[in-house]
Amino acid sequence: MSAADLGLPVAVPSTALFTDRYELTMLQAALRSGAAHRRSVFEVFTRRLPEGRRYGVVAGTGRVLDAVENFRFDDTMLEFLARERVVDEPTLEWLAGYRFRGDIHGYPEGEVYFPGSPILQVESTFAEAVLLETVVLSILNHDSAIAAAASRMAVAAGGRPLMEMGARRTHELAAVAASRAAFVGGFESTSNLAAGFRYGLPTIGTSAHAFTLLHDTEREAFTAQVEALGRGTTLLVDTYNVEEAVRTAVEIAGPELGSVRIDSGDLLLLAHRVRQQLDDLGAKNTRIVVTSDLDEYAIASLAAAPVDAYGVGTSLVTGSGHPTCSMVYKLVARATANGADAPLVPVAKKSLGGKTSIGGRKWAARRLDADGVAEAEVIGTGGEVPEELAGQQLLVPLVRGGEIVAREPMEAARQRHVAARAGLPLSATQLSRGEPVLPTEYH
Amino acid sequence: MSAADLGLPVAVPSTALFTDRYELTMLQAALRSGAAHRRSVFEVFTRRLPEGRRYGVVAGTGRVLDAVENFRFDDTMLEFLARERVVDEPTLEWLAGYRFRGDIHGYPEGEVYFPGSPILQVESTFAEAVLLETVVLSILNHDSAIAAAASRMAVAAGGRPLMEMGARRTHELAAVAASRAAFVGGFESTSNLAAGFRYGLPTIGTSAHAFTLLHDTEREAFTAQVEALGRGTTLLVDTYNVEEAVRTAVEIAGPELGSVRIDSGDLLLLAHRVRQQLDDLGAKNTRIVVTSDLDEYAIASLAAAPVDAYGVGTSLVTGSGHPTCSMVYKLVARATANGADAPLVPVAKKSLGGKTSIGGRKWAARRLDADGVAEAEVIGTGGEVPEELAGQQLLVPLVRGGEIVAREPMEAARQRHVAARAGLPLSATQLSRGEPVLPTEYH
Structure with a gap:
């Protein structure tokens, strides 16, 4: 199933230049040494969660699949690489025929993750796999940071709907x-x-406020909006005086007024006052929408207020203090010679300065306690996953022999996240700073 | 001069959907009320700098010009808006003919700014100008946040070159x-x-480390790289043991080795040791490049170390703690009736809850002291700039009657920033937290 099959308009350009130059120069050198064709396994993981966070959220997987599928070097790109002398002629020829033909496994989108979780596993020749480093990390590091913030806000909002309004801040x-x-x-x-x-x-x-300010009076603005958009519209009531605006709004739209939006001031106080006023005016079904630099803490503080929906901008699109994850893309195993049958050996950086990692291709499973609640992220290298964990494996096939095998509607990822979060210990959803809610155990 | 005239490959798609839905619904309602055609002035400004920062840096202006030029609704987009019932048929017809025909003035790219600075000023009909809000803010808020971090890092680096390596983190x-x-x-x-x-x-x-790990020995990897990329290449020396790697590197490449890169560990200590070792090996011209979660403070701490260049990733692309600016796009003046001759009146949100702004079209100038050093950001509304400030005006024409009049090579913005920063009081470039280095005075 391609993205187009899901009924979505698709416009993904080539992703091949979302690449750091060193990936191409490594390719050139490895083509020269012959090691380029060694079978290799790269893994994406993070050494830690952002400080204080209790779980991470995998997001961007669907975009990674689009990016892999569209990773092709067209003539304009190849001419650029030639002109800038990024790589030599044999490498350009190899790039012209590039398409990813390997396998990718990964945590499915919406799943939660912890330090060390092998979120994505790319297996192919070194040459094919090394080129994907930057674009894969860009997508996963960005999207997972936003999803993690969104998840905390969703917890804070309880069942109330959240609206994303952050485009202008990123x-x-x-x-x-x-x-x-x-x-x-x-x-x-x-x-x-x-x-x-x-x-x-x-x-x-x-x-926005500009619409009210454009008109000679707030009444004219509200009248124009209700005529154009219907009584079910949302009127913004904090341009001049909230109380007057709410009165005018209900006069014009009647009790069928859809919503009022409050975008400044003491939202807790105003929500109570406006609710009372709306009820007194008979607009008992008119909803109250609040927006104004909300984050998960501000949302939580409004839990007892008569708020019907939250609009969130800056804090969401900047990951609520953590605008990126620290995911890395590391070679963890490679063959000792060319050919599909050469044995894989684990490899890892060993310098004392830090940034070390664990060599070898991983498996991962989430161990449950007797009540079915997650109690550990278990990660192993070498061998098979133990039988008792076979049912809780986390890695699923995403790409097989270059073919994408795991496209899904976005709703699937959304529902998976709700289920994954619900499977964690209760303390996962505390907003206060804490340790990862599951320990990572190496098998 | 178009971007293509500068010899750059250009691939800017339509930017018309980088828009919040409310801009189109406001348009529909204003077309209905007739106010859509009132001449209007919107301004971009920020109420404050990120906490502790002493100046802001305008960046993205060139991208804003591309975005305005490419803000056109094609058939696919209009079908989407119709299908989703975002706006009605008359509005869709209006959008089909949209192009921006107004004027834009702004601080030129690379200029510094302060709270209240009118960074961009868009004048047209309400209908034409209101649609640009989101895309203009997205670009300026993002790019200016990055440029501000870059500027601090450039100050910290002194004259040493800085390399941007953050793609994977955003x-x-x-x-x-x-x-x-x-x-x-x-x-x-x-x-x-x-x-x-x-x-x-x-x-x-x-x-990267993966290249060394791919080969059976570090020596094989270095040999392959030097054969492929020449002796002037940069060898990464911290995969196993830095001292051994440096020795191997010089053995293979000779004293003509371009650079060694250190990507982990105590960079201060390692830089001194590696410099000594390189000198002892006769590789006196081999440079030392350091990378590893650097920010402006880490760069400053290496000022006395024998480091030749810095590579910066995460901290740069996340704005070093401030991944966005708080720029807003506000209607500050509009005509009292349709037509080009109707007088403009200042407008501003007045609700007590905050987010108020100063109505009226602004002028801005940077007042200098007797020594030619900037001493205040002077902002006025109404009337002309006073004669004594006429030479220091900050707003320049960017778009006139829909035509872009201020394209420039990127080097111009880069040099402008160096000059603008040099014109500030000395304390501007302290890395420590502080107040904006210039006061904003309203004339």
Whole structure:
């Protein structure tokens, strides 16, 4: 199933230059030495969670699959590489025929992860696999950071809907990916039209202060909006005086007014006052939407307030203090010679300075206690997963022989995340700073 | 002059959906009320700098111009908006003919800014100008955050070259913009091939630990690299044992070895040791490149070490603790009726809850003291800039009647930033936390 089969408009350009130059120079040198064709296993993992976070959220997997499929060097790119003397002629020829023909396993999108979790496992020749490092990390590091923040906000919001409104606070295309990752993490909708276009996410939004200020009076602005967008619209009530605005809004739209939005001030106080006023005016079904630099803590502080929906911007798209994850892409095993049958040996950086890693291809499983609650992230190298953990394995096939085998609608990732989070110990969803809620055990 | 005239490969798709839905619904309602055609002035500014920062750096202006030029709704987009019932038929027809025909003034790229600085000023009809809010803010908020971090790192590095290597830590296209913004802020080069392709930035990079681990011995790996990339290459020396690696490196490449790179450990200690070892081996011209989670403080701490170049990743592309700016796009003035001659009146949000702003179209100038050093950011509304400040005005024309009038090579922005920073009081470049180095005075 391709992305187009899911009914989504698809416009992924070639991803082949989302690559650090050293990947191509390593390729050239490895083609020269002959080691380029050794079978190799690269793994994506993180040595730690962001400080204080209790779990990570895998997001971007679907985008990684798009990126791998669209990783092709066209003539313009090859001319650029030749002109800039990035690599030599034999390497350019090899690149011209590049497509990834190997296997990729990984944690499915929406799954939670912990330090050491082998989130993605890329197996192919060194030459094919080394080129994917940067684009794979860009996607997973960005999207997982946003999804982790979104997940915490979803917990804080309880069942109330969350709307993503952060496009203006981040790069215009990062914003589209952020909407997508927020949806995986539990958001309902986005203000971002490009995210609606590209991923089919529900879009929302009605008006800003500028619309009220454009008109000679707030009454004229509200009247214009209700005439154009209907009584079910959301009126922004904090341009001049909230109490007056709410009165005017209900006068114009009647009790069928969809929502009012409050975008500044003491939201807790205002939500209570506005609810009371709306009820007194008979607009008992008119909802209250709040927006204004919300993060998971501000959302939690409004749990007892009569708020019907939250709009979140800056804090979401910047990962609520952690705008990136520290995922790395490391060679963990490679063959001792060329050919599909040469045995793999584990490899790892060993210098004393840090950044060491554990060699060998991993398996991973989440061990459950007697009540079915997760109690450890178990990671092994070499051999098979023990029988008692066989049912809780975390790595699934994503790409086989270059063919993508794990496309899925975004709703699947979203539901998987809800289920994965629900399987963690209760303390996972505390907002306070803490240790990873599961220990990582090496088998 | 178009971007293509600068000899750069250009591939900017339509930017029209990098838009929040509310901009289109406001348009629909304003078309209905008739106010859509009122002449309007929107301004981009920030109420504060990130905590502790002494100046901001304008970056992304060139990308804003590309975005405005490519803001067109094609059939696929219009079908999407129709299918999702974002706006009605008359609005879709209006959008089909959209192009920006107004004027834009702004701080030129690379200039510094302070709280209240009118960084960009968009004047057109409300309908034309309101649609640009999200894409303009996305670009300026992201790129300026990166450039501000880059500028601090450039100060910390003294004259030593800085290489941008952060693509893997941020969204794949945000990474390209980050390379560009880093160049504006003072970086010399980037690992990111897409940034080289798109903006003509110099690209760098040779090898990772994976390349050494792929080979049976470090000696084989170094030999392969030197054969493929020449003696001037950079060898990575911290895979196993730094001292052994340096010895092997010079044995293989001779004293003509270009550089060694150290990517982990105590960089201060290692730089001294490696320098001594290289000198003892006769490789006196071999440079030392350090990389490893550097930020401006780590760079500053290496000022006395024998380091020849710094590679910076995560900290740069996440704005060194401030991944976004808090720039907003506000309607500050609009006509009282349709038509080009209707008088403009200042407008501003007035609700007590905060987020208020100063109405009216601004002018801005940087007042200098007797020694020619900047002493205040002076911002006025209404009337002309006073004669004594006429020579220090900050706003320049960027777009006139829809035509872009201020394209420039990136080097111009880079040099402008060096000059602007040099014109600030000396305390501007202290890395310690502080207040904005210039007060903002309202005239």
